[in-house]
Amino acid sequence: MNLSLYNTMSRTVEAFEPLERRHVRMYCCGPTVYNFAHIGNLKTYVFEDILRRTLEAAGYRVTHVMNVTDVGHLTDDGDEGEDKMVKSSKEKGLDVHEIARMYTDAFFHDTDALNILRPHVACRATEHIEDMIALIKRLEAKGHTYVAGGNVYFSIDTFPDYGKLAKLNLEELKSGARIDVDENKRNPKDFALWFTKSKFENQVMVWDSPWGVGYPGWHIECSAMSMKYLGESFDIHCGGIDHIPVHHTNEIAQSEAATGKPWVKYWVHGEFLINETGKISKSKGEFLTLSVLQEKGFDPMDFRFFCLGGHYRSQLVFSWESMDAARNGRRNLVRQVRALKEQAAASSVLCAEAQSYVDEFSGHLGNDLNAPRGLATLWSLLKDNSIKPGDKLGALYRMDGILGLGLDSPEQEKEEETAIPHQILALVEERLKAKREKNYHRADELRAIVEKAGYKLTDTPGTTQVSKTL
RNA sequence: GGUGCCGUACCCAAGUGGUAAGGGACAGGUUUGCAAAACCUCCAUGCACCGGUUCGAAUCCGGUCGGCACCUCCA
Structure with missing residues (x-):
């Protein structure tokens, strides 16, 4: 089976050739667990599942890694806005860890129901803070970072290829056209690697770091965890199309700046459900x-x-x-x-x-x-x-x-018997009797009565099935 | 303002130069007393509009109109 995939990086359909001969390493951006997944999110996971199953059908061994973002992130990429985990936790009256657990469970419950294969590794951001700190230190050692206002930022001007995935024209981009620019940033497109001085109210989800107690920026987890489980270069990175200009652009910058190597070979993005x-x-x-x-x-x-x-x-x-x-x-x-x-x-x-x-x-x-x-x-x-x-x-x-439609799985007879009132059953009996006597006029009358009461009659040889009309 | 995607029948939707896949709905038919189910048939001389290139265009080029997304957390 030949396989070709559209690579966002080249904007063309390319023949697929993994880095290793028969093994494909694939990273998929996973859910942020502060709320239920909506069907738009799920469309993307269905597409990723088709990708994985196609790779497997083509004879590849696939290692599929997905992150679970259980760290609170601000509603804004700058230093403003509300932490979504905290917001959700307040609304539900649960602590942030309970929120994360609840929505992670709900997420996998949904993907299981959709027959989406579970990733081989589903890694939680909160369990990989050390890996993120190590990566930031690496970037710091290479001079790609600066500290301002207590936060550590990635300086995009130290990474010449910044924006290559999205084909961003940095001169013409109107950063801040719709939001205020974080005044700590040297370049409006710089992004935070570590926050310490945000006005976060979340006292639970903070960690110690060389730059002070705080929490990671929202792009660093994907770089740190993907490289931990898949190596510094791997085959496929996928996600929704919205991730191209910011999230994946920033991931590329920080990953390739840290390792000096090409990071991902194929970028595959799913379009939106609208x-x-x-x-x-x-x-x-x-x-x-x-x-x-x-x-x-x-x-x-x-x-x-x-x-x-x-x-x-x-x-x-x-x-x-x-x-x-x-x-x-x-x-x-x-x-x-x-x-x-x-x-x-x-x-x-x-x-x-x-x-x-x-x-x-x-x-x-x-x-x-x-x-x-x-x-x-x-x-x-x-x-x-x-x-x-x-x-x-x-x-x-x-x-x-x-x-993955589950065609070979045993039929689950969903039509569970909703209790049919005995009045209805009596009418059905009477109709059966009328039918046997070939009193079809009476039988049709009875059908009309029963159907009006909200039940459907299906005649089969010798008997009649009753079910509630939906 | 910048960038990208798109506009195919009643609905959804494939199709990137060779004469419009598929699904659903609708309609007609076969069959069953009726109904349902099943089965069969039908369903775009045309792909937003206007020009152009070509032997040939839904597909390429230019323009017009319309929709969506991104440039803000977002799949």
Whole structure:
């Protein structure tokens, strides 16, 4: 399987060649655990999961590392603003560590529900403060830092390639166009590595350091932890597209300034999920989480299926109508798979025709993760009556190894029996009797009554199933 | 003000020079007393608009209009 990926650094699709022959080292920016993940966040993790599964399907051993940001960071990249962890902790009346634990659990609960493979290493920022301090010391020794107003800053003017990822034009950037510039900074684009004198109110999350008691800047954790677990140069770094201009730009500066080596080979960024009003965010509009979707009757897999319908580098438009479409489409798929399962067991060796569908599918996924095309191939396979059920199922399972829709997992019969009132059951009985007597006029009357009461009747040979209308 | 992305049917969405994938909805049909399910069929001579290049353009170039994102913590 050939694999090519769009590299933000070169702005082109490049053939993928890892630094080590059969091993891929991948770092994904993880959640900041001061709140639930919203479905926009989750879209990015779905894309990263597709990337990982594609790499594995291509035969690579993957080491997947993700950070969990449990250090409080300010609502502002400068020295102002409120600490988000503290803010959340106050609102919930829990201490910051409890907040972090609660939202970390919630995060993995959601990603598990979406069948997203867990990273091999999920590292907490609070457990790597020493690594961050060591990295800052390294930068300090090389003259990339300065102390001002009690904080340690990275001086971007000491790093000639600053902004290469985002293609920032430093002359023309209007820093401070929308916010006030931190007056401690020599260059408005400088960023803090360590804070000691912020007016933080968080007395819990502070650590001792050579520069005084305080806490790390928000970019340093990713550099420190990724290099700790993946080495000073590794293959893939991914995250949301919003990270390009600031977070990843700063990570590159501090990482490469410290080591003097190229840091990351491929930068892969996922586009945003948006709705009619713009991006889905934590501070704007309705806060859409996976739980909200589930409360509205959607299965987490419906959301995964929905995400797979668009390309990861395109904005995807969320609407309830689209979710309905995704649910219908996925139910249709599951139904067909169930029918195949009843006919045959999945073949372990595929016939040539089935294999050619799998190859076509792999070609699409290998071509910068074109999941929508892959899905189209899956539907054509399903429709191809020249392929025997066992081969069809075997091919489907291979495709699903990447799609992760859980097609091979045993059917969980979700339709749990909600208690049907005995009045309704009595009406159903009466209707059955009318049916047997071929009194269809009466039977239809009874159907109307029962349906009006909020129950759906489905006739099967000899009996009738009752279920509550959603 | 700067930068980037985008505009494809009723909805979502692929498609980067060779004559519009796929899903959903809708409609028609087969079948079942009815209903549901299932199955079959149908669904863009056209890809925001206007010019240009080309044998050929949704795809390339120029312009216009519209949307989104980033330059602020953000997936």
